[in-house]
Amino acid sequence: MSHECASEPLLRVMALHALTYCERLFYLEEVEEIRLADEAVYAGRRLHEELAVDEGEIVSLVLESETHGLKGKVDCLRRRDGRLIPYEHKRGHAAKGEQGPEPWPSDKIQVSAYVLLVEEYAGCVIEEARIRYHADNVTVRVAVDDVARDQVRKAVARARELSKSVERPPVTDNERLCVRCSLAPVCLPEEERLAGNPEWKPIRLFPRDYERQALHVTEPGARVSRSGNTLVVQAPERERRVFPVHDVGEIVLHGHAQVTTQVIHLCAQQDIGLHWITGGGRYIAGLVAGTSPVQRRIRQYEALRDPGVAFRLAKRLALTRGASQLRFLLRASQGMDRAAKGVQPAINGIRAALAAMSHAEGLDTLRGHEGEAGRAYFSGLPGILRTDLDSRLMFTGRTRRPPQDCFNALLSFGYSLLHRDVLQAILAVGLEPAFGFYHQPRSAAHPLALDLMEEFRVPMWDMPVVASLNRLQWDPDQDFTRAGPQVWLSDAGRKKAIEIYERRKEDEWKHPVTGYALSYARLIELEVRLLEKEWTGQPGLFARLRLR
Numbered sequence: 444m445s446h447e448c449a450s451e452p453l454l455r456v457m458a459l460h461a462l463t464y465c466e467r468l469f470y471l472e473e474v475e476e477i478r479l480a481d482e483a484v485y486a487g488r489r490l491h492e493e494l495a496v497d498e499g500e501i502v503s504l505v506l507e508s509e510t511h512g513l514k515g516k517v518d519c520l521r522r523r524d525g526r527l528i529p530y531e532h533k534r535g536h537a538a539k540g541e542q543g544p545e546p547w548p549s550d551k552i553q554v555s556a557y558v559l560l561v562e563e564y565a566g567c568v569i570e571e572a573r574i575r576y577h578a579d580n581v582t583v584r585v586a587v588d589d590v591a592r593d594q595v596r597k598a599v600a601r602a603r604e605l606s607k608s609v610e611r612p613p614v615t616d617n618e619r620l621c622v623r624c625s626l627a628p629v630c631l632p633e634e635e636r637l638a639g640n641p642e643w644k645p646i647r648l649f650p651r652d653y654e655r656q657a658l659h660v661t662e663p664g665a666r667v668s669r670s671g672n673t674l675v676v677q678a679p680e681r682e683r684r685v686f687p688v689h690d691v692g693e694i695v696l697h698g699h700a701q702v703t704t705q706v707i708h709l710c711a712q713q714d715i716g717l718h719w720i721t722g723g724g725r726y727i728a729g730l731v732a733g734t735s736p737v738q739r740r741i742r743q744y745e746a747l748r749d750p751g752v753a754f755r756l757a758k759r760l761a762l763t764r765g766a767s768q769l770r771f772l773l774r775a776s777q778g779m780d781r782a783a784k785g786v787q788p789a790i791n792g793i794r795a796a797l798a799a800m801s802h803a804e805g806l807d808t809l810r811g812h813e814g815e816a817g818r819a820y821f822s823g824l825p826g827i828l829r830t831d832l833d834s835r836l837m838f839t840g841r842t843r844r845p846p847q848d849c850f851n852a853l854l855s856f857g858y859s860l861l862h863r864d865v866l867q868a869i870l871a872v873g874l875e876p877a878f879g880f881y882h883q884p885r886s887a888a889h890p891l892a893l894d895l896m897e898e899f900r901v902p903m904w905d906m907p908v909v910a911s912l913n914r915l916q917w918d919p920d921q922d923f924t925r926a927g928p929q930v931w932l933s934d935a936g937r938k939k940a941i942e943i944y945e946r947r948k949e950d951e952w953k954h955p956v957t958g959y960a961l962s963y964a965r966l967i968e969l970e971v972r973l974l975e976k977e978w979t980g981q982p983g984l985f986a987r988l989r990l991r
């Protein structure tokens with residue numbers, strides 16, 4: 444066997460393991476370079492560490508072969524009856540064969556590949572490898588004959604072929620493999636099966652919530668530094684606050700808070716998002732670590748350059764946002780005299796705009812009707828605010844840059860927080876935020892982030908902010924500052940808004956199509972992944988969120 448193209452990088456033996464398990468897993472890990480360490484992966488690493496301590500025989504031999512085009516780390520090499528035998532340790536169970544425990548196909552190809560590497564290294568012929576399955580406490584012998592060697596060669600060739608493709612292989616037919624797959628939250632196999640078969644009852648392989656929290660630094664003059672595996676926030680005249688790194692998913696610097704270079708490096712290494720927002724709430728920039736998988740961006744460009752695809756997605760998005768606006772007004776005005784409150788005309792206006800949108804045949808027409816829905820929605824908002832609210836907190840119309848009253852200051856600030864989360868999710872998924880399908884690249888904001896925000900503005904900010912106003916949580920003197928006609932949130936107001944927003948992110952919502960519940964924070968990422976499915980797999984699941 445010879446490595447066909449010496450200029451090609453060597454394949455990891457573990458990549459052959461992934462390829463045999465599921466071709467899509469190989470592609471995600473090796474081509475798109477997505478690797479997520481879940482509990483099973485950590486447990487596997489722990490096993491190897493413990494074995495290294497317990498068993499003096501662990502060799503952990505790192506080998507490379509240009510001939511075979513492979514590289515890998517052999518767990519253990521033992522000499523039995525004068526013969527060298529590579530051993531591999533597995534945490535789980537062996538496969539159940541008719542004659543007793545058997546190796547799984549992916550494990551078999553892995554140890555066969557190790558045999559080839561060890562043969563070349565040691566200059567001898569090896570006919571057998573062994574796999575220790577610790578959950579069963581059994582060792583299985585694997586004969587490495589001509590058939591096994593041929594399987595390795597074919598797997599290497601298939602891996603090279605897949606590496607050149609920009610198309611992700613389809614999800615596996617064997618859904619039991621997905622339950623144990625660490626990349627299920629990225630691959631979304633159940634959602635893809637649902638898109639292809641509306642009768643499918645998906646199980647939730649996507650984590651319900653993030654384990655790591657957002658750290659907002661709002662105090663003027665605050666500084667974030669690193670001390671070992673902790674982040675330290677020191678603000679003038681405030682106590683020093685310390686956060687373990689593994690509890691933080693993103694750092695958001697408001698205003699002129701400072702961050703050290705060591706923290707920037709740490710964020711890049713540990714996949715912690717770092718975002719800068721002005722004191723007025725405008726998003727400036729963000730840093731999200733990770734590779735930039737070009738295959739995804741090529742697919743995104745190819746898909747969204749098609750005006751038909753872009754229009755279809757824009758229409759679904761506009762209809763979803765309009766439907767949320769309508770549902771919110773209907774819910775919030777339940778039991779009210781809608782006509783007297785001025786909510787009914789708004790409801791009628793959104794309904795008419797939604798009907799017109801569903802017949803729209805071009806982007807400009809769609810934008811026109813979406814604008815009508817938006818104007819109708821905002822005209823109805825004053826009617827769902829309590830009548831004894833301080834008049835300075837009342838809503839009289841949308842003003843954006845800059846906001847000119849308290850209500851608009853609240854809306855703008857919350858949308859800025861939302862923009863940050865959507866952008867973080869887009870970058871984490873590996874899409875290009877500058878290339879959207881609905882918004883034009885006019886401002887500093889990224890068009891794709893603006894597109895995706897449309898789905899979340901109402902449930903993630905308009906609803907909680909109206910509820911907080913109706914609970915009389917806002918003080919127009921303490922929570923806002925004024926500069927001429929412009930109104931911004933004060934330090935106290937920013938803290939309050941962040942608290943409301945972050946609490947909202949933790950609320951759970953049952954996805955109307957997949958049927959499982961997850962937090963809003965996870966929902967954003969799920970929607971980005973479902974958007975990508977519009978051009979990588981089964982379309983039809985993106986932008987189907989509905990308020991009940």
Ligand code: SF4
Binds near residue numbers: 467468613622
């Ligand atoms: S989740 Fe299933 S289809 Fe997706 S990579 Fe894993 S095993 Fe393959």
